[in-house]
Amino acid sequence: MTDTSVQKKDERLGRVSLFTKLLRRPEFGALLGAIVIYVMFAVVDTTGQFTTLQGTAGWTDFAAPIGIIAVFVALLMIAGEFDLSSGVMVGTSGLLLGLLVSEFQWGIWPAILFVMVFAGLIGLMNGMLVIKTGLPSFIVTLATFFILKGANLAVTKGFTGTVRVSGIDKADGFDSAREIFATTFNFAGANFQIAVVWWIAITILGTILLNNTVFGNWIFASGGDKNAARNAGVPVDRTKVTLFIMTSLSAALVGIMLVLRLRGMQAGQGVGQEFYYIIAAAVGGTLLTGGAGSAIGASIGAAIMGIAAIGIPYAMWDQDWVSTFLGVILFAAVLVNTLISRKANGARK
Known part of the structure; x- marks a missing residue:
């Protein structure tokens, strides 16, 4: 084969348009969906507040705790695994922090370290x-999930006689911890939760980890074909165990944020939320079969859920339909992402 023919072949293989490259991004479908849903709720808003900064503060407040955990749930799903205990782990962490402080008189910071x-x-x-x-x-x-759910209820009632832990605001270090994990900040006249900053930072961290590190390559390889990955020298088991740890730590972080913000915690807190994290990741383009996805996509999925949760009451719709709406979003997003992926993989330019 001549140099000229090799050059022509290389040019043909490399001829991919910018639009096709965008289609191949796992979060592209979720971004389109987020724009459509945002515009829809902006149109049907009856309060005039949805598109304001204060309205944005409302839906990001709902989305941030979901997004923080959904980023790591997405990484775990890319590696081919699920964690259905992440929701109840939020409650377990908050309750444990509250019990250490209220029943054993620990300071807030030693208790936070123990919880993590x-x-x-x-x-x-x-x-x-x-x-x-x-x-x-x-x-x-x-x-x-079931072990922690039962323990949360039994242990909390055993120590407090109720299903709630409270009184943590009297502990040493409460104010400084709340300033970092559960305060608000003013931006252009609107009050945002500090959790939004954590959400953005963790999304950036997850994106860098997934796309710019060897560990990110291991994640994709572990979820794509673990046998081939092992043959190529990828530490599949260690990668997956590390991701389980990171997912659990992210749930604990959200639990700490909630208990400091609410100054207490109910025994049932977080139960059922694990499906929100999985939905956010799936809506964001993470394949349920593993091997593909993104941290940004998971955060976009969380944003969609926040937009819907706040947009529905702003539109004066029956809030009982929120879960139904999220189910429709999940089905539609996965379907659209699948179609877009097929189109992108089959496109020549």
Whole structure:
């Protein structure tokens, strides 16, 4: 083959338009959906507040806790695994922090450190059980979900006589911890939760980790074909265990934020939220079968959920339909992402 023919072949293979490159981005469909949904609720808004900064503060307040965890849930899903205990872990972390402070008189900061270590151990346990037993992560983490759910209720009632922990605002270090994890800040006259800053920072961190590090390559390889990945020298087991730990730590972070913000925690807090994180990741273009997805997409998915949660009452619609709306969004987003992916993979230019 001559140099000229090689050059022509290379040019043909490399001839891909910018639009096709955009289509191949896993979060592209979610971004289009977010724009459409935002415009829709802006049109049907009856208060005139939805498109204001204060309205933005409202839906980002709802989306931020979901987005923080959804980023790491997405990374775990890209690696081919699920964590159904992430929602209840939010409540477990907040309750544990509250009990250490209110019943054992710990300072806030030592209690936060203990909670994060505890959460890391739960994530390690989930990961090791999945690896060592060969059971689906769906089953392992569902078992963890029920164990923690029961423990949350039983332990809280055992210590407090109720299903709630309170009084943590009297502990040493409460004000400084609340300033970092649960305060508000004013931006152009609107009050945003500090969780929004954490959400943005974690999304950036997740994106860099996934797209610009060797560990990110391991995540994609582990979810794509784990046997081929192992043959190529990828530490698949270690990668997955690490992601289980990171997911559990992110849930603990949100639990700490909530208990400091609310100055207490209910035993049932976080139960059911694990599906919100999975929906956010799936809406954002993360494949349920693993091997593809993005941190940005998961955050866009969380934003869509926040827009819907705030947009529906602003439109004076029946709020009982929120879950139905989210179910429709999930189905539509996965369908659109699939169609876009097929079109992009089949496009020549």
